[in-house]
Amino acid sequence: MYLWEIFVDSQHLKKSYRITAIIGFISKGIIYLVIGIFSLLAALNMGGESVGTNQALIFLKRQIFGQTLLVLMGAGLLCYSYWMFVQAFKDPENMGSDRKAFLQRFGVFSTGLVYIFVAFLAFYHLFTYSIDDDKTSQYLDFLGPHLLSIIFIIVGIVLGIQAVILILGVFRGRLLDQFNLEGRRNSQLIRRLGQFGFYSRAFIVAIIAYFFLRAGIYTGNHEIKGIQDAFSFLEQSFLGRALMAFTAAGFIAYGAFYVLLSRFRNFEEKE
Template sequence: MKKSFKVLAAIGFVSKGLIYVIIGVLSLLAALELGGQSSGTNQALSFLKQQAFGRTLLFLLGSGLVCYSVWMFIQSIYDPEQKGKERQAILKRFGLFTTGLVYTGVAALAFYHLFTQDYTGDQSTSYAQFIGSTALTYGFILIGIILAVQGIVLIRGAFRGGLLDQFNLEGQKHYRLIRAMGKFGFYARAFVVLIIAYFFLRAGFYSGNREIKGIQDAFAFLEQTSWSRLLMILTAVGFIAYGAFFIFLSKYRRFQSEQAKPSEQPS
């Protein structure tokens, strides 16, 4: 494992964690009526931009997310942790590649905020009008199904422990606390992903709505339920835990290629 790969991973973990911590804190303040607002990625980036040295923070965060994306691509293409070429390993590596694409987009969004005028993120984002209604319907349904599967996989992986085992934390300091934090965070993230999947499926089957739904809309949806305050608090705290989990990874993450000493490797 090259040292440069480990540095990329550590910077990426911190950057990804910060995004989720900010989203969680802003949403928690909103749930407690302490001045925050239901927040998504756009709102978190806008919040950073409004702080002292906001543009510097955005630049560092965007650069860090690029590092995270590059680390995902390195894992998927070069397999530095030697996950292998079995069917399950290939599927995991494909998932890492798609994750890299997603966070490349988030990094681009951070740089967009950096180089444009203030953007509040309050306006709804719409798909291009030239997309036909039939194509849009099938597109929404397909996205909804993919997100629903992702949410179920996250819940299953967190419940069985396999999702957290991939981070190789066992034996590290504060192992149990970090693992519990990660499990709670993955449940919260899965919950929000399932809500967003519901939005897309509903739009595809019924409303023909062209608006993109995201994390902020999921928190807004929670506000409409009878247990809104409790659900929002739990989900927001879960996002904070999820973000903190990745920040802790920057220090305590072990890499698979480090697991076996040379003398322990098969001859």
């Protein structure tokens, strides 16, 4: 009887992890779908504008039942962070404990921290009545220009490494393998969406890394840049709107990939 109770508890925990992960996947997917759709409309001159994560949350707030949407989004992103931490510490899918697995689990943990910030950003917008889209990082000026330059250079290097890791991970197949889609219906379609989406995200991360490095090394302009700024940069580049549209489509694919994971991902342990 005691062994049966342990089995039941284990199955209950796995089910709770799965439900939490599914809610998180959908929430993350919606954010990237909003970013991608609005940026694509802007690239096609169809009334949209390039947006980032913050602007996507503002868009949700302005809809009917906007505050309810923000609560659901914030809670969903906390679920996603929780699933990242479960993978990092409890390893429910048996990633392992060797060097490669440790790096993978550390990356998962870092992702969890990022989406905790995004979740609290969603909750922050619940209690704000006016949005100042032009607000910059002037509140960091107390650190001094020299220290800020060093920080921006470090952030730029870290983001550049992240972009390279994303590209190599998708190219070699390891990044998508972690989602454990093998044997699932439509797995090849989902993998193609994921590949396109991850390449696009890596491209945007590389541009943001360039912003930070340029600010830290050359300009001394310590304004924090993000996804919206990266899309605006693409719009003003040589290929302009075509490149912006292609990358925005990649973000739509990235968002769709995470939404589809809620239906098709396999949560069984890897052999």
